[in-house]
Amino acid sequence: MLNEFLILMKSELVLCCIIFLLLFIKVGTDMTNERLVPLVQVLLLVNVVASFIFNQEGTLFGGLFTTNALMAFQKSILSIGIYLISLLFADWLKKSEHMPEFFILMLSAVLGMFFMISSGSLLMFFLALELSTIPVAAMANFDLEKKLSSEAAMKMILSSAFSSGILLFGISLIYGATGTINFAEIPALLDGSPLQILAFVFLFTAFAFKLSIVPFHLWTADVYEGSPVAVTSFLSVISKGSIAFILLTTLYKVFAPMQEIWYNMVMLLSVITMIVGNLFALRQQNIKRFLAFSSIAQVGFILVGLSSNSPHGTASVVYFILIYIFSNLAAFGVAGAISQQTGKERIDDFKGLYQTNPFISWVLALALFSLAGIPPTAGFFGKLFLITAGASKGNYFFITVAALNLIVSLYYYLRIIRAVFMDKNDQPIEKIILLPATKLGMLICGAGIILTGLLSWVYDYITSLTM
Amino acid sequence: MNLPVLILLPLLTAVVILLMRNATQVKWAALAGAAAQFVLAFALLFAFRSERAAGNEAQMLFELQYNWFPAWHISFHLGVDGISVAMILLTSFVVIAGVLVSWNVEKMTKEFYFLLILLSLGAYGFFMSLDLFILFFFLEIAVIPKYLLIGIWGSGKKEYAANKLALMLMGGSALVLVGLLGAYFGSPTKTFDLMTLSQLNIPVSVQHICFPLLFVGFGVFTALFPFHTWVPDGHSSAPTAGSMFLAGISMKLGGYGCLRVATYIMPDGAKEYANIIIVLSAIAILYGAFATMMQKDLKYINAYSSVSHCGFVLLGIGMLTKTAMTGAVMQMVSHGLMTALFFAVIGMIYERTHTRQVNEMGGLLKVMPFITTVLFIVGLCSLGLPGLSGFVAEMTVFMGSWQNTDAFHRIATIAACMSIVVTAVYILRAIGQTAMGPLKAGYENLTDATWNEKAAAIILIAGIVAIGVAPFWLNDLVSPATEIIMKKLAAVTAGM
Numbered sequence: 001m002l003n004e005f006l007i008l009m010k011s012e013l014v015l016c017c018i019i020f021l022l023l024f025i026k027v028g029t030d031m032t033n034e035r036l037v038p039l040v041q042v043l044l045l046v047n048v049v050a051s052f053i054f055n056q057e058g059t060l061f062g063g064l065f066t067t068n069a070l071m072a073f074q075k076s077i078l079s080i081g082i083y084l085i086s087l088l089f090a091d092w093l094k095k096s097e098h099m100p101e102f103f104i105l106m107l108s109a110v111l112g113m114f115f116m117i118s119s120g121s122l123l124m125f126f127l128a129l130e131l132s133t134i135p136v137a138a139m140a141n142f143d144l145e146k147k148l149s150s151e152a153a154m155k156m157i158l159s160s161a162f163s164s165g166i167l168l169f170g171i172s173l174i175y176g177a178t179g180t181i182n183f184a185e186i187p188a189l190l191d192g193s194p195l196q197i198l199a200f201v202f203l204f205t206a207f208a209f210k211l212s213i214v215p216f217h218l219w220t221a222d223v224y225e226g227s228p229v230a231v232t233s234f235l236s237v238i239s240k241g242s243i244a245f246i247l248l249t250t251l252y253k254v255f256a257p258m259q260e261i262w263y264n265m266v267m268l269l270s271v272i273t274m275i276v277g278n279l280f281a282l283r284q285q286n287i288k289r290f291l292a293f294s295s296i297a298q299v300g301f302i303l304v305g306l307s308s309n310s311p312h313g314t315a316s317v318v319y320f321i322l323i324y325i326f327s328n329l330a331a332f333g334v335a336g337a338i339s340q341q342t343g344k345e346r347i348d349d350f351k352g353l354y355q356t357n358p359f360i361s362w363v364l365a366l367a368l369f370s371l372a373g374i375p376p377t378a379g380f381f382g383k384l385f386l387i388t389a390g391a392s393k394g395n396y397f398f399i400t401v402a403a404l405n406l407i408v409s410l411y412y413y414l415r416i417i418r419a420v421f422m423d424k425n426d427q428p429i430e431k432i433i434l435l436p437a438t439k440l441g442m443l444i445c446g447a448g449i450i451l452t453g454l455l456s457w458v459y460d461y462i463t464s465l466t467m
Numbered sequence: 468m469n470l471p472v473l474i475l476l477p478l479l480t481a482v483v484i485l486l487m488r489n490a491t492q493v494k495w496a497a498l499a500g501a502a503a504q505f506v507l508a509f510a511l512l513f514a515f516r517s518e519r520a521a522g523n524e525a526q527m528l529f530e531l532q533y534n535w536f537p538a539w540h541i542s543f544h545l546g547v548d549g550i551s552v553a554m555i556l557l558t559s560f561v562v563i564a565g566v567l568v569s570w571n572v573e574k575m576t577k578e579f580y581f582l583l584i585l586l587s588l589g590a591y592g593f594f595m596s597l598d599l600f601i602l603f604f605f606l607e608i609a610v611i612p613k614y615l616l617i618g619i620w621g622s623g624k625k626e627y628a629a630n631k632l633a634l635m636l637m638g639g640s641a642l643v644l645v646g647l648l649g650a651y652f653g654s655p656t657k658t659f660d661l662m663t664l665s666q667l668n669i670p671v672s673v674q675h676i677c678f679p680l681l682f683v684g685f686g687v688f689t690a691l692f693p694f695h696t697w698v699p700d701g702h703s704s705a706p707t708a709g710s711m712f713l714a715g716i717s718m719k720l721g722g723y724g725c726l727r728v729a730t731y732i733m734p735d736g737a738k739e740y741a742n743i744i745i746v747l748s749a750i751a752i753l754y755g756a757f758a759t760m761m762q763k764d765l766k767y768i769n770a771y772s773s774v775s776h777c778g779f780v781l782l783g784i785g786m787l788t789k790t791a792m793t794g795a796v797m798q799m800v801s802h803g804l805m806t807a808l809f810f811a812v813i814g815m816i817y818e819r820t821h822t823r824q825v826n827e828m829g830g831l832l833k834v835m836p837f838i839t840t841v842l843f844i845v846g847l848c849s850l851g852l853p854g855l856s857g858f859v860a861e862m863t864v865f866m867g868s869w870q871n872t873d874a875f876h877r878i879a880t881i882a883a884c885m886s887i888v889v890t891a892v893y894i895l896r897a898i899g900q901t902a903m904g905p906l907k908a909g910y911e912n913l914t915d916a917t918w919n920e921k922a923a924a925i926i927l928i929a930g931i932v933a934i935g936v937a938p939f940w941l942n943d944l945v946s947p948a949t950e951i952i953m954k955k956l957a958a959v960t961a962g963m
Contacts, residue, residue, distance in 0.1 A: 315538065375608045381536075384600075384644070388539060391648040396676070399648060403641035410637050414614065414630060422618045422626055456536045463538040 008058045008067050011075045012118075014050050015111045018043050019104055026100040033094045040103055041090070041437060044083040051076040059120060063182055066120045070465040074117050074245045074318060081238045081325045082110055087441030088333035089230035092340050094435075102142060105135040106234060113242035117249075122171045122181040125246070129167070132242065133160045133210075136235060140227040152226025159219040163209035170202030183254050190257040200255060204265065207250070210243045211299050213269050214276040221280075224292035229339055232288055233332035236295045241321040244302055248314055251306065259309050263393070266307045271401050274300030278408040287335045287345050290412070291328070294371060297409055298324060304402050305386030308393060314466040316389040319452075319459050320382040323370065326448030327379055330367035333442055334360045341432050347416060352425030357432050361420050363442045370449045372413040373406055378453030385459070468514040468529050470545040470595055473555065476503055477588035481581050490576040494566075497580040501563040504587065508559035515552050516944075526951055527597060527662065535601070540658045544598040549948040550796050553941060554594040554723055557803045560930050561715040562587045565708035567923035568811045571818065572620065572706070579620060582612040583708055590716045594723060599647050599659040602728065606688075606720060607640055613713065620706040628697075628704035632713075635697040639687030643724070646680035649673055650732060664732045665955065671735045678736020681729040682744065688721025690774045691781060692751035702770035707814025710766065714773050715807035719799045722780040726795065730784060731952050734959045737787065742875065744785030749879045751778035756889035765813045765823045768897055769806060772849060775886055776802045776857075782883055783864040786876065787956055791867025792949040794860055797941055801848075801856035801934055808845045808927040812838060815920050816901070819913045825897050830906030835915040839902040841924045846894040848931050851887055856934035861887070863942075 006013065022040070025031055031039075055072035059065065086093070086103075093099050112131030119125040137160060141153035175181055177196045178189035190196055205216065212220040224232045251262060277297030284290040305316040337360065339345050354361040370379030383406065391399045434442070452458050480500025487493045518528050527546030535543040547555070565583060572579050585608075592605035610633055618629035651657055653673030654664055669677075687694040698718075702710045730737045755775025762768045776798070783795025815838050816831065817823050832839040848855035851862075868880040916924065934941055 312538065369611055374610050375604050380604070380607065384603075385539070387644070388648060388651070391652055394652060396645065396649065400645050403644050404638075406641055407634055407637045411630070411634055414633060417614070418618060418626055418630070421615060422629075456534075459536055460538065 004058065005060060007054060007056055008060055009065070010054060011051050011072070011079075012111060012114050014047050015107055015114065018047065019107045019111070022100045022104050022107075026104075033096070033099050036099060037086075037090055037093050038437070041083070041086050044079070044086050048076065048079045048083050051079045063120045063184060064124045065115070065118050067118050070314070070318070071117050073462065073465055074242075075114050077318070077322050077325060078110060078113060078238055078242060080322075081241065081329065082106065082234075084325070084329050084333075084441050084444060085230055085234060085238075087437045087444070088233075088329060089336050089340075090435050090437040090441075092228065092230055092336060095340075096142070098142070102139065102230075105139050109133070109135040109139075109234075110238065113238070116242060116246050119246075120183050122174065122183070126164075126167060126171060129210075130164060132239070133164070136231070136239065139231045139234070140223060142231060143228050146226070148226035149228065150226075152223045155219050155226075156223045159209060163206045163216075166202050166209070167206030170199050170206060173199035173202060183249070186254050187257055190255065192258055192261065196258070197261060200258060200262065201265075203250070204262070207243060207247050208269065211240060211247070212296050213299060213303070214273040214296065217273070217276070217296050220296060221289050221292045225286055225289045229288065229332055229336035232291075233329055233336070236291065236332070237325050237328045240295065240299065241325065244299075244306075244317060244321055247306065248317055252309060252314065256309070263307055263309065266303050267395070267398055270300050270303035270307065271398065272300075273297070273303065274402065274405040278405055278412070281412045282408070285346050285348065287339075287347055287350070287416075290347060290416075291331060291335070294409065294412070295328065297405065298328075298371065300405070301383060301386050301402065304390035304398070307398075308389040310389065310392060311463070311466040312385075312389040312392065315459065315463045316382070316385040318466075319462050320386055322458070322462075323378040323382040323449070323452050326445045326452065327367045327370035327377070330363050330442060330445035330449065331371065333438065333445065334364040334367070337432050337434060337438060338429060342429055344429060347419055349429060350416060350419045351423040352428035353420045356428045356430060359439075360432060360434070360442070363446055364420060365417055366446055366449050368413040368416055372410045374410070376454060377449050378451070379449070381453040381459070468511050470529050470531055470547065473504070473507055473511070473591045473595065474588060476500065476507060477584050477591065481584045481588070484577060484581050484584065487577065490573070493577045493580050494570060497566050497584060498563075500584060501559075501566040501587075504591075505559045505563045508556050511547070512552055512556060515547065515549075519947075530597070539600070540660070541600045542598055542660065543601055544660060544662075545595045546597045546662075547595055548951075549944040549946070550723070550727065551594045553796060553800050553944055554719060555591060557719065557800045557930075558587060558590045558594070558716050560804060560927060561711055561807045564807055564811060564923040564927050565711045567919040567926075568711065568814060569706065569708040570917075570919040572708075574620060579616070579706075582616050583712070585609075586612040586616075586712050586716070590720065593720055597661045599650070599661055599664070599728065602661070602724075603640070603643060603647060606643070606724070609717060609720075610636060610640075613709070613717065616709040616712075617701060617705045620709065621704040622706070623704045624700070625704045628700040632697045632701035635687055635694065639684045639694070639721070642680045642684030642687070644684075646677045646684060646729075649677035649680065653677065661728070661732065669733060674733040674736035675739055678729055678733040679740055681733070682725055682736075682740065685721040685724035685729060686781065689718045689725065689780060690751065690755075690777045691721075692747045692754060692774075692778070695751060695755070695774045698774050699767055699770040702773065702810070703764060703766035707810060707817075710810040710814075711807040714769070714810060715803040718773065718777055719803050722777065722784075722795065722799045725781065726784055726792065726952065731955060734956045737956065738959055741785050741787050744781060745876070745879045748778045748781035748785055749882050751775065752782065752883045752886045753889075756886040756893070759893045760889060762893075763824050763826060765816070765825060765897065765901070766810070768825075768893065769809045769813065772890065772893070773802070773806050775890070776806070776849070779861055779864050779883065782879070783867060786864075786868045786871060787953075788867045788870045789946065789949055789953045790870060791864055792952060793942060793946045794863030794865075794867050796945045796949065797856075797863055797934070797938070798860035800941065801860040801931070804927050804930045804934075805845055805848045805857060808841065808924065808931065809849065811920070811923055811927065812842045812845060815916060816842075820910060825900045828901045828907065828910075829904040830902070831910065831913075832902040833906050834910060834913045837916045837921060837924075841928065842898055842902060844928055844931070846898045848935070850891045850894045854932075854935045856931045856938075859935055859938040
């Protein structure tokens with residue numbers, strides 16, 4: 001029993017150890033940030049490596065906790081994400097007064113996400129979701145002297161509380177309608193009665209809040225703008241990714257019998273989300289707000305793949321999120337480095353960036369082309385597979401809308417490329433000095449953006465996990 | 468002949484360019500790479516001919532297939548037939564000429580050549596791929612280089628033109644993508660493989676939806692009316708080599724796609740919509756020609772005349788006869804060489820006079836005889852003088868079109884023929900004003916072409932004359948391949 005416990009909950013335990021270690025260091029020693037940040041980076045790297053090995057399948061605590069190879073891989077993706085965040089924002093972290101707390105909060109949130117991915121019942125799922133949300137609200141407030149940051153935290157906590165309430169209501173309705181909260185038992189008891197549909201709508205609304213699916217996206221832009229860049233990137237990449245993973249389980253496994261109903265819902269929301277996200281992104285001036293709206297549009301694309309309800313759908317969504325982590329983190333990494341050293345966050349400030357900073361310009365260009373889905377970047381493959389998975393239902397209207405949205409999104413990504421490479425500026429951003437860790441993070445992102453696409457075995461591996 | 472070499476070579480060249488330290492090294496590396504491509508393209512031509520002479524009648528030669536994303540039945544499937552070989556040859560001509568012409572680029576030389584070589588990689592891959600997914604991959608790979616080449620090194624309203632071009636081409640690709648997915652999910656076996664798809668009969672209902680998507684999508688690339696509006700802006704704002712690549716290669720991707728993908732795998736759709744294609748391309752031919760008459764800027768003149776000339780490609784495809792289709796491919800090759808040369812010459816003139824306005828020039832023949840002679844040659848080729856490639860290609864299209872005996876096709880053919888007269892008017896007027904007459908003040912000290920410009924011009928002229936004087940080798944190369952497409956179309960008629 002103990003052995004089983006140790007092995008199956010390995011990823012969670014490693015995270016717990018790191019959290020406690022940081023807590024002890026914070027309380028018991030007076031290590032400076034200068035030495036502590038590299039230590040944390042190494043620990044997180046260990047966490048990434050550990051997440052790939054000794055993965056077994058099994059359930060614990062009477063079905064509350066389950067794990068399998070796919071879930072382990074999803075956890076690995078999130079681990080890679082937090083490792084990259086620790087690299088990319090090293091400069092900001094070193095200057096932050098409360099660096100260990102930042103990591104303690106972030107890792108607690110990730111721990112919540114791990115439990116969420118592995119949850120086997122609605123109760124566990126709810127607890128894990130709360131664990132993954134509340135620390136993030138505290139993180140959003142991390143620029144302590146900035147008003148916007150507090151405002152972001154407030155908005156975040158209010159909208160989270162609201163969505164948690166809706167989620168709980170949905171869960172209670174499910175329990176009322178089926179008499180169980182176990183993922184394994186629910187599908188057999190679903191018959192599509194109005195009460196169950198209502199329960200599903202509430203449940204899905206809560207997901208929609210977290211994923212910022214239109215029309216539940218209104219909190220996103222303000223929170224993204226107000227939070228420190230590192231937190232924004234965490235919110236838009238790791239947090240979104242984990243919710244998308246659990247949405248896969250919920251839709252494909254738990255609510256599989258009701259797929260006729262949720263297909264239309266997902267399709268409709270996907271179309272609205274893509275269109276609204278894209279249209280709002282067109283006019284943004286602040287790079288963080290811009291990335292917020294572009295990430296809303298990306299979620300719309302994730303829903304395209306999600307709608308297919310097949311192993312292909314799972315594989316394409318997981319694959320896309322892996323790519324999305326590399327691409328979006330690279331973009332945020334560049335935005336963060338610039339905002340940290342110059343305080344500039346407007347797109348107009350990026351004009352002429354290539355003249356002074358060719359390296360980060362190319363990283364930014366790669367990231368944006370990947371987000372726009374232009375080959376040879378991995379984003380092309382990710383988007384294409386999402387669309388192909390979505391097309392398997394034969395709904396060409398849906399696919400055409402998605403394909404046309406690719407053009408709109410290209411337009412606003414090109415806006416930044418144009419500012420960076422073509423527009424002239426008398427006072428371009430001065431030479432940004434990157435820490436070696438940040439540079440390493442950007443290189444990893446760049447390599448990820450190019451290689452995850454061209455090396456087809458990444459996708460093959462994910463497919464083999466979903467079969 | 469190992470086909471991936473043609474993809475790896477540009478890739479290797481691009482990497483080497485990145486490693487070079489100064490502009491001179493970059494230029495020579497790019498030239499060496501382009502020359503190697505040129506040699507390889509000829510090696511491919513000879514290998515192909517000797518295989519065929521040895522009696523190898525397979526539809527595609529040098530086929531090669533690796534699994535790539537097996538979950539979606541995608542494979543890295545390469546192979547060439549006569550059409551592909553012709554297009555690869557064209558690409559290698561334009562690439563080497565483009566590299567030579569841009570010898571004087573001083574702004575960010577390394578990036579410039581890197582993007583230029585990347586563009587050629589996309590074109591080679593596109594012409595060789597037998598899997599629709601990788602075909603699409605290579606089609607889109609060129610978006611970044613095109614956008615950056617125009618936006619950074621262009622002139623005039625370059626940002627506007629770059630945006631318009633990238634978005635319109637992306638729109639075209641989006642339509643292609645939906646069409647491809649339609650073919651994938653509509654066919655009995657889920658596959659992206661072109662050869663397999665061509666053997667299967669895709670349901671007629673699917674073809675009627677997907678053919679227009681594919682044809683219009685590829686058509687955007689090749690200036691199908693009314694989606695030609697990116698052509699004038701894009702071409703005139705691009706740097707010289709960029710215009711050469713855009714008009715010489717990039718527009719041909721569309722024509723090749725219309726023929727190889729849309730018409731070949733969806734013959735029912737082609738039959739259904741042939742008349743619409745003919746009407747649209749006849750409009751493009753005439754409209755392009757008349758619009759050119761009103762232009763004063765040399766680059767706009769060539770850009771609008773490209774719309775007109777590419778109309779012949781689509782007209783040839785829409786006529787659905789073997790001769791017309793062969794003519795369409797020959798027109799692609801001929802127009803590619805011709806327009807690349809035209810843009811090269813315009814670039815040479817502009818570099819010296821710093822204007823492209825026809826009425827500001829005059830008597831240039833006196834100071835730069837070589838450049839103006841090239842201008843004469845390319846102008847005459849454009850208006851279809853026998854002995855040069857334009858005549859051969861357009862004549863073949865007309866002959867093929869005339870084989871359709873009904874009034875509709877005849878009228879369309881006659882209308883298209885009339886454009887030749889208009890072409891003669893604008894070409895002769897433009898050349899006359901530029902080259903003849905008294906030399907305008909301030910132009911006395913202009914110099915003639917340098918060695919690299921001469922080399923570029925001579926290479927392209929050699930291609931044009933080779934097709935013009937001895938068209939049979941191109942015809943023999945292409946017509947077996949078009950015959951296969953025609954057989955597929957004939958099978959549809961028989962089955963009806």
